[in-house]
Amino acid sequence: MTEPSIGPRRFDAHHHLWDLEVRDQDWTRDLPAIRRSFSFDDLRPHLADHRINGTVVVQTVAVAEETPELLALAAATPEILGVVGWVDLTAADVADRLAGLREGPGGDLLVGIRHLVQSEPDPEWLLREDVLRGLTAVADAGLVYDLLVRQPQLRAAVGAVEQVPGGCWVLDHVGKPVIDPAAFDEWAGHVAALARHDSVACKLSGLVTELAPDQPIEAVLPWAAHVIDVFGAARTMIGSDWPVCLLRSSYDEVVDLADTVLAGLDDTGRADVWGGTAARVYGLGS
Numbered sequence: 001m002t003e004p005s006i007g008p009r010r011f012d013a014h015h016h017l018w019d020l021e022v023r024d025q026d027w028t029r030d031l032p033a034i035r036r037s038f039s040f041d042d043l044r045p046h047l048a049d050h051r052i053n054g055t056v057v058v059q060t061v062a063v064a065e066e067t068p069e070l071l072a073l074a075a076a077t078p079e080i081l082g083v084v085g086w087v088d089l090t091a092a093d094v095a096d097r098l099a100g101l102r103e104g105p106g107g108d109l110l111v112g113i114r115h116l117v118q119s120e121p122d123p124e125w126l127l128r129e130d131v132l133r134g135l136t137a138v139a140d141a142g143l144v145y146d147l148l149v150r151q152p153q154l155r156a157a158v159g160a161v162e163q164v165p166g167g168c169w170v171l172d173h174v175g176k177p178v179i180d181p182a183a184f185d186e187w188a189g190h191v192a193a194l195a196r197h198d199s200v201a202c203k204l205s206g207l208v209t210e211l212a213p214d215q216p217i218e219a220v221l222p223w224a225a226h227v228i229d230v231f232g233a234a235r236t237m238i239g240s241d242w243p244v245c246l247l248r249s250s251y252d253e254v255v256d257l258a259d260t261v262l263a264g265l266d267d268t269g270r271a272d273v274w275g276g277t278a279a280r281v282y283g284l285g286s
Contacts, residue, residue: 009275014239075106082111089134112144154190173206195230205239233269
């Protein structure tokens with residue numbers, strides 16, 4: 001894998017790809033804006049427009065076959081520098097499954113693991129004994145664990161980080177907050193608790209799709225500002241959440257929003273959020 005060398009490193013640290021002819025994405029059935037296949041060829045022009053020279057592709061379904069497919073795609077696509085895949089964290093042989101992924105095509109590009117915790121009915125799913133065992137296996141394998149949780153699950157996320165001290169963590173979509181001033185303090189407290197652990201970073205991603213239909217995109221700015229405040233630029237990274245972001249905004253609008261959030265940072269800080277943090281946390285290009 002060759003690290004991009006032209007211009008500053010700018011990474012999209014969170015996007016998705018899927019082919020409905022290969023596998024259905026049931027969760028899109030009632031979402032006509034994204035109820036189609038999305039390939040890297042669809043994404044590439046957006047990357048070029050915004051001088052983004054590397055990406056991390058992230059799993060979408062809890063299906064074992066998806067991660068090897070993404071790894072093989074990454075191996076054939078120079079711009080994809082990392083894959084956040086899926087394994088069953090509760091499986092007794094989770095360590096062997098992780099090793100198997102690394103032994104397959106593109107296995108060296110596996111940088112992290114994610115589970116759709118947001119869909120688990122138990123708000124404390126992350127604290128189950130079998131899940132903690134799986135999270136420990138992810139940490140022992142030297143992989144990042146992406147926390148995909150909703151606001152009511154943030155307390156358990158803090159507990160998991162505390163109980164797996166050897167882990168490296170990334171909070172996806174800033175914890176999928178409720179974009180309502182009345183809910184801000186609760187969310188902000190849990191996010192600050194996560195940020196107190198140096199092993200946790202945060203993706204500025206996915207906020208636009210948490211908005212109610214009548215809320216302007218700018219309504220997310222206080223939430224984004226809090227992330228920068230508590231994590232700092234050195235532990236914050238940009239992710240478009242494309243194509244899911246298309247439910248509310250274009251790729252251009254997501255980038256413009258990110259630049260608005262980062263306007264108060266110096267050049268070093270902006271470089272961290274746009275590339276340096278993702279490179280360090282996920283080991284991109286190494």
